[in-house]
Amino acid sequence: MFTTSAAPPTGAVRHGPLWTRAFHAFNLVVLVVMGASGLQIYNANPVFGGRGGITVPELFTLGGWLAGGRDWHFGFMGLYAANLGLWIGLLLRRRHRxxxxxxxxxxxxxxxxxxxxxxxxxxxxxxxxxxxxxxxxxxxxxxxxxxxxxxxxxxxxxxxxxxxxxxxxxxxxxxxxxxxxxxxxxxxxxxxxxxxxxxxxxxxxx
Amino acid sequence: MSSPADGLGRRQALGLLMGGGSSLLLGGCALNGLSEAVGEATQPLNERIEALLQGRGAVPEFDRRQVQPEALLVNSFNGTPRIAPDAYRLAVRGLVRRPLNLDLAALAALPQRECVMRHVCVEGWAAIVAWSGPRLADVLALADPSPLGAYLAIRSADQYFETWDLVSALHPQTLLATHMNGAPLPVANGAPVRLASPIKLGYKLSKWVTGLELTARLGDRLGTWEDRGYEWFAGL
The missing domain is CATH 1.10.287 (Helix Hairpins)
Incomplete structure (x- = not known):
């Protein structure tokens, strides 16, 4: 934020306000957690193929097993919903732009x-x-x-x-x-x- | 102020962020140990919302023609116990004024109710099933329960253990099912008596039920799967 004051040297990055950056990063974290824990839940019974179906590589999952995946997924769903609500609120206020x-x-x-x-x-x-x-x-x-x-x-x-x-x-x-x-x-x-x-x-x- | 040191710090931080982001994506294993802590931190609030959402009225039911017998998978944690129908007794104990040992004839003499519901497994699959048998509430009423009872412990012949909140146990669609899709309950699905309810996940619906115990509080054991990490309330 301080870099925006008084004649920044060429090449300096003009940062967005701190809250914008924090909110933006938070969005990414919540998305990754929801996606990875969701894939962990998927693996308990693949949507395609059921019990014999192909599972998602462990690399992309979060939680370790079904209960762990559910812990993350349902632990973060409130943040996810609040986050989305904030987004919609922000965008509706600035809808025209x-x-x-x-x-x-x-x-x-x-x-x-x-x-x-x-x-x-x-x-x-x-x-x-x-x-x-x-x-x-x-x-x-x-x-x-x-x-x-x-x-x-x-x-x-x-x-x-x-x-x-x-x-x-x-x-x-x-x-x-x-x-x-x-x-x-x-x-x-x-x-x-x-x-x-x-x-x-x-x-x-x- | 943007001193060179400041820029370096930012560049390092960018590297850290990108490294951190990819490790979250690629090496979730490091975070798996935190799962339980995340669950413990958030489940109290989730449970409050769940209890708030859980209506006490009836859940809309399906048409009998919509049952999906092929979709109902069989899960068992400890084999398939076989119970001779003549030898079967359902023990009702705990905070009741009249402890009981009910045989199948006593259960059949109670008003029979069918519930065509979506049976939802924690694994993600679901099947529409027509369960029928007496209401759990009617069975408990026979034992003259004390108003101090708040939880119900359910024991099964295969040592499966469950605990329920009494409100869910007394829900009008919570049954002690003896029949499935109009036929006597198959042994793999819990014969002769199992729990069935449209308001709880499948792991709450004990098969081969042999004992009910009304208690004032929850004990050390919450349930076979709950003690390994599943949520206790598990309302739908």
């Missing part, structure tokens, strides 16, 4: 101005991230308390006519948020890199 609008899709289609296109793509990425995270929260809640949130489970019974039980649809949907958020995270890092490279990365971390 940060959240995607229909115009962004038009920009991507029609604009020949690369920075403008990147900004539009980035806003769409942020917004999709929030949607994916909220979706993971909803599908997770439905499986955590299926008796109390039976109506939430019922929303996932749309494929029952085709022989896909709502529970299996829920499990696949919840799991699918991991590759989805990984892709969006990749897009976010790539887009940020195009804008500011290592300097921007450092301004958001250290």
């Amino acid at each position: 940060r959240l995607a609008a229909v115009g962004d899709v038009g920009t991507l289609r029609a604009s020949g101005n690369p920075p403008k296109r990147r900004l539009a793509a980035h806003r769409i990425t942020y917004t999709l991230m929030l949607i994916v995270l909220a979706f993971s929260l909803i599908t997770g809640l439905a499986m955590y308390k299926p008796a109390q949130f039976w109506w939430l489970v019922a929303l996932f019974s749309f494929a029952e006519g085709a022989g896909h039980d709502s529970w299996q649809v829920l499990r696949i949907s919840h799991l699918a948020t991991i590759p989805a958020i990984a892709l969006l995270l990749g897009a976010h890092v790539a887009l940020s890199w195009r804008v500011g490279g290592l300097r921007l990365l450092r301004s958001m971390f250290v």
Whole structure:
């Protein structure tokens, strides 16, 4: 923060406010914990293949065994939800600048101005991230308390006519948020890199 | 101020952060030892929310045609005990004014209730099952329970052990099931008597139940799996 004062030498990194950086890093930690502990839970009974199914390498899991994975997953879910709530609150307050609008899709289609296109793509990425995270929260809640949130489970019974039980649809949907958020995270890092490279990365971390 | 030393510190910190991040991703093993501490720190709050969420009313049930017999996997921690139906007795003990030894005829004489519910395993799989038998609440009422009772300990023929909060045990859909999907309970699923309830995870639903004990508080043992690290409340 102090580097922003009085004529910084060229090459010095302009840091974001401390709370922004802390919040940003905290987001990453919570995401990794939720993803890795979720994969640990996956391994107890793989969504694809059941008991004979292929498990995720231990490298990507957190908890050591099912109960340990559940400790982390349910220990961090409150932080995860609070985090997401804060994000949505922040973005709604600054909606005009940060959240995607229909115009962004038009920009991507029609604009020949690369920075403008990147900004539009980035806003769409942020917004999709929030949607994916909220979706993971909803599908997770439905499986955590299926008796109390039976109506939430019922929303996932749309494929029952085709022989896909709502529970299996829920499990696949919840799991699918991991590759989805990984892709969006990749897009976010790539887009940020195009804008500011290592300097921007450092301004958001250290 | 941005002195060179300051920049070096930041660069080191960046390295640390990246190293730390990748070790979290790649070497979760180092953190596995913390799992229990994380659970212990957060479960009291989670349990409060769970108890708050857990309604005392009935959970909506499925249609009998929706049962999924092939989806119900069999878990057992200590083999499959075989109990001769004639020799079977259910002991009801603890804070009750009339301790009982009930045979299967006594259980069959109670009002029978069917519950078509989603049976959810802690492992992640689930199956819709129609369990039927007397309500656990009706069985306990026969023994004239003391109002001091707050927890129920459940013993099984295979030495499986469970403890429940009494509110969940007295839930109208918590059954001592003797039948599954309209047929007598198969031995692998807990014959002759097992617990069934739509408001608890599968590991709370003891098979081969032989003893109920009403207690005022929880003892040292919470349950076979709970003592190894699973959550105790395990409400759905």
